[in-house]
Amino acid sequence: MILLLLCFFVTGVFPMKPKEIYVKAGDLVVLHCGECKHDGTLIIWTKETDQKMHLDSNMSASEQQQLGLVVYQNSLVILSASVNHQGNYSCGPLGNTSSKMWFMLTVCPKQSEECNIRNRYNQRCYSGQSCTLHCPEGFIVAAEIPRMKSYEPKWYKESGELSEHYFPRVSLKESGIYICTRSFLYSGQTYNTSHAVVLDVQKGEDIPNLGIGSPKDGQVFEVELGTKVEIACKALTGSCDDSLFWTRDEEFLDNWDYYKDPCNGSEGTSGWITTTLVFREVSQANLSKNYTCKFESDKLTQFVNIVLSKKAQPSYMMLTICTVSIAVLMVVTIVIYVKYKIDITLFLRDKVGFKVCQSNTPDGKSFDAFLMNYKSVTDGGLSEEDRKYLASTLEDQFGYSLCLYDRDVLPGQAVAEAVLDCIDESRAVILVPSFPDPELGSEVLSAIHASLAEKKTRLIFINTEQMEASTSGSFPEALQLLSKAGNSVTWKGGPPSSSFWKQLRYHLLAPQQAPKMGLLEQEF
Incomplete structure (x- = not known):
């Protein structure tokens, strides 16, 4: 009291009653000057001793650490209270002695009963x-x-x-x-x-489960900065006289920061009361505050704490990564398929039994292919030995059913008629250049061109390297038309695993595995 009177005579301002704070030795304690809101004004803390000690947030970190203090904005934190910290403290804005607050800090021994009680x-x-x-x-x-x-x-x-x-x-x-x-x-x-x-x-009564129903304790509300947000606190009460209110960092809110709905209960019955917290425009500062809804009645006191969290902005990073990954995967898939489409198709056909782009419905054909020779315009045609190797490999190695002129057509039948019958009974036609001149000459090609075009029969045109070197103008007109209508494969012979056989089989349909029958036998 003598100290307070002395302050009055020196400053001309009678200080308000000091706030008494009791703390156990070794405990952390915080003295808070004024309201929680800080407007940037420098706050001066003074410990009232014979030699006044002035503290403020401009003190260096080493000075604060030496004193065991932290001065931040309008808060004075004593990290570990001791008898050296005991005494009277005052605080206020720099140069404004009329707005001071006073604290009387008492540091008790750890086992002090007085501190325990207070x-x-x-x-x-x-x-x-x-x-x-x-x-x-x-x-x-x-x-x-x-x-x-x-x-x-x-x-x-x-x-x-x-x-x-x-x-x-x-x-x-x-x-x-x-x-x-x-x-x-x-x-x-x-x-x-x-x-x-x-x-x-x-001792409890048979009463409803009174108290706060929503929000839940510790609930996080995601908000967008700059928007209006309302958070309703609802409580079941036994009387409309019970209290339900919001606090921010343990301080009461201004009247415009909340509103109350009328109580819907009646005398002697339970009812709901609602107090709504209002953010007219959410700011960054609101995110760092703790908001508490408190319910008080003569039978129950309950707290519910909530926090605000900035709503995460939609991230397009993952969408971009997924889009790019899908695009890359599609490009890689296309490149692999283009490069290995023949191997992939044959693998699915041979190992998996999947016939790509083919109908499983029988087409009534007796042969998988008609192996037809034509006269080569150069000396680069296939020899008789090569033609036999071609036929035997397709039939014996790959299971194709072939129509061969010298085997499936009986002597005496007209050449053109026999060729047309073979084409009609075959699912594909393989044109093979022959040297020396085979039994079928190039004059037959003109007769069958129209038939191939009408029936849309699959046509595979086998070339030789010598034929590729020659000009297309040296070919007969019918042969030129057929070469443009079909798929071309260059003869290279080699084992059944070589690229020639893969390309030839790729252009052919899968073998239908039907029993082979001669045309003339069918006629009889």
Whole structure:
């Protein structure tokens, strides 16, 4: 009191009643100057001793660490309270002595009964009802202090035994003193602060499950900056006189930051009350605040804490990656197919039994292909030995049923008629250049050109390297037309696994595995 009178005579301003704060030695404590909102004004802290010590946020980190303090905005944090920190403190804006606040800090020994009594918080629950112990926030504002990390509180019974803080159906025997310990990490050191909660469990009544129904404790609301957001807190109450309100960082809100709906209950019956938190335009500062909806009645006190989180913007990175990956996969697939389409088609046909782009319906044909010779305009035609190798490989190695002129057509039949019959009974025609001149000459080609075009018979035109070197103008007109209508394969012979055989088989349909029959036998 003498100190307060002295301040009045020196400054001409009588200070307000100091706020008494009791803290156990070794605990962390925060002194907060004014409201939580900080407008950037430099706050000066003064410890009222014979030699006044002035503190502010401009102090170097080493000076603050040496004193065991953290000065940030309008908060003074004593990391580990000791008797050296005990005393009277004042704070206020620089140059404004009329707006000072006063604190009287008392540091008690760890086993001090006075501190235990003064730092107790009462909470009432009713047997048979759910009960959640709430750790008093006190003046802890670790979320606002850079490089300070807070941990979830731990609960202990007065005996030191670890305890739960939620009781689904609390009983009378749960009454007692519970210690809530909070831990904070700062500059590699852990600091603690403890509060005692006296739980008073009273005999419950057969009443509805009163209390806050929504939102849920710890619920996170995703919001967009600059938009209007309303969050309704709804509670079931036994009387419209019960209280339901919002706080921000443990401070009451301005009237325009919330509104209340009329209570829909009547005297003696339960009803719902709603108080809605209003953000007319969500700002970045709102995201760092803690909002609490508190319900108070003569039978229950309940807290629900919520936080705001910035809604994640839609990311197109994954969509872009997927699109590019699909495009690359399609390009690679196309390139592989174009390069290996013959091998892929033959693999599916031979190993898997899949006939690509072919109908499984029988077409009534007796032969897979008609092997027809024509006179080569050069000396590069296939010899008789090569023609026999071609026929035997297709039939014996690959199972094709071939119509051969010298085998399936009886002597005496007209050449043109016999050729047309072979074409009609075959699913494809293979034109083979022959040297020396075979029995079928180039004059037959003109007679069958129209038939091939009409029936749309599959045509494979075998060339030789000598024929490719010659000009197309040296070919007969009918041969030129046929070569343009069919698929061309260059004869290279070789084993059945060579590229020539793969290309030839690719242009042919898969063998139908039907029994081979001669044309003349069918006529009889």
